[in-house]
Amino acid sequence: MKKLLKLTGLFLGGLLLMVAGFCAYVALSGVPTYDPPTIPELSVERTPARIARGEVIAQIQCAACHADRDNRLTGKHMADVPAMFGKIYTKNITQDKQKGIGSWTDGEILYFLRTGVRRDGSFAPIMPQYPNMADEDLKAVVAWLRSDRFPVQPSSREAPPSELSFVSKLLTHTLMKPLPYPQQLIAFPDSTNPIALGRYTADAIGDCYACHSxxxxxQDKVHPEKTKGYYGGGIEMTGDGGQPIITANLTADQKTGAVARYTKEQFIRMVKAGVRPDGSVIRYPMEPKPMLSDREVGAIYEYLKTVPKIQNDIARKTAELQLAKK
Ligand code: HEC
Ligand code: HEC
Structure with a gap:
């Protein structure tokens, strides 16, 4: 018995040393870098249709993190990121050749948006990757970044470099990793099929699951539907005034899911204008999405009706949270 204890002790001691060693390694080495990738050579034609579509996607995705107060994409402090992850700043992605991405090729931008890896092999943590966005939509984003639209005109302003906490560095060795560059074309879904269009708009364009799971x-960025609690909501976020706000359950669960309570018209109004059926207004960090079409948001509604229902009472959770903070 004693021997067994001693062996267990030795084993645990060894494990502890390994963990301590790994932590020291993470603290010293920071974010891992990768071999400089082979980047596809391509150039994206800037058609007016692409630029218009790119603007829709950029308003939902890129502007939320990269736009400064004047709406130029010069980067900013991400004030919402909890302190445990460090101080995170986004980058200047205007057409400026030194401070922005004016000297990146179209292929380099596309490669980065899919994988999170720059041409020199460095990895951008926190910045989301877009594994499921259709090739055509990513090209639309690139066309918009290269267009004459105001937010992307060259500006030499920039935000300070991010200061990642130990937790963030640890995550870049575990959960936050580059994604592979897809080997096949990623096609736009059949837009005559509302469920396919809804799923694509919610998961690949709106990132709705990222907050509502x-x-x-x-999260499973490649197969969002495998993310635990997919569309069941319940994540605690921070509102405008620093108060906690819990994300909504969007499934069709009869008692607790939003989609069961909304008609399609009400849902469209809620998502595009931010107004609920009872006249109350949606609070930050949920941002209304007026740039999506009624057809796209209606399709999200149809899709949400098909995802597995989850019983998760957000109203009760909110009440409990308020009690606990008193
Ligand atoms: C959730 C916030 C977030 C969103 C959304 C986001 N980014 Fe970023 N992005 C970041 C952060 C943070 C960095 C800096 C990472 C670092 O410090 O390495 C970054 C870095 C970048 C870089 C690298 C710039 C450089 O000089 O190294 C490019 C290019 C970029 N983003 C483009 C985009 C585009 C295009 C979109 C929209 C499709 C977008 N980002 C959406 C947070 C975001
Ligand atoms: C940045 C995180 C975030 C993203 C992205 C997001 N939401 Fe939300 N959403 C929230 C939060 C937080 C709430 C609760 C707000 C409140 O209580 O006022 C919410 C509430 C809602 C509600 C109201 C539900 C109810 O119970 O009345 C609907 C509907 C909704 N979101 C749909 C969507 C759709 C569709 C998308 C994608 C196009 C989306 N959300 C993307 C955070 C997000």
């Missing part, structure tokens, strides 16, 4: 970090 069970965990903010532990």
């Amino acid at each position: 069970g965990d903010l970090i532990d």
Whole structure:
């Protein structure tokens, strides 16, 4: 018995040393870098249709993190990121050749948006990757970044470099990793099929699942539907005034799911204008999406009706949270 204890002790001691060693390694080495990738050579034609579509996607995705107060994409402090992740700043992605991405090729931008890896092999943590966005939509984003639209005109302003906490560095060795560059074309879904269009708009364009699922970090970016608590909501976020706000359950669960309570018209108004059926207004960090079409948002509604229902009472969770903070 004693021997067994001693062996267990030795084993645990060894494990502890390994963990301590790994932590020291993470603290010293920071964010991992990768071999400089082979980047596809391509150039994106800037058609007016692409630029218009790119603007829709950029308003939903890129502007939320990269736009400064004057709407130029010069980068900013991401004030919402909890302190445990460090101080995160986004980058200047205007056409400026030194401070922005004016000297990146179209292929380099596309490669980065899919994988999170720059031409020199460095990896951008926190910045989301877009594994499921159709090739045509990513090209639309690139066309918009290269267009004559105001937010992307060259500006030499920039935000300071991010200061990642130990937790963030640890995540870049575990959960936050580059994604592979897809080997096949990623096609736009059949837009005559509302469920396919809804799923694509919600998961690949709107990132709705990223806030409306069970965990903010532990998500399956490649197969969003495998993310735990998919569309069941319940993530605690921080509102404008610093108050906690819990994300909504969007499934069709009769008692607790939003889609069961809304008609399609009400849902469209809620998502595009931010107004609920009872006249109350949606609060930050949920941002209304007026740039999406009624057809796209209606399709999201149809899709949400098909995802597995989850019983998760957000109103009760909110009440409990308020009690606990008193
Ligand atoms: C959730 C916030 C977030 C969103 C959304 C986002 N980014 Fe970023 N992005 C970041 C952060 C943070 C960095 C800096 C990472 C670092 O410090 O390495 C970054 C870095 C970049 C870079 C690298 C710039 C450089 O000089 O190294 C490019 C290019 C970029 N983003 C483009 C985009 C585009 C295009 C979109 C929209 C399709 C977008 N980002 C959406 C947060 C975001
Ligand atoms: C940045 C995180 C975030 C993203 C992205 C997001 N939401 Fe939300 N959403 C929230 C939060 C937080 C609430 C709760 C707000 C409140 O209580 O006022 C919410 C509330 C809602 C509601 C109201 C539900 C109810 O119970 O009345 C609907 C509908 C909704 N979101 C749909 C969507 C759709 C569709 C998308 C994608 C196009 C989306 N959300 C993207 C955070 C997000």
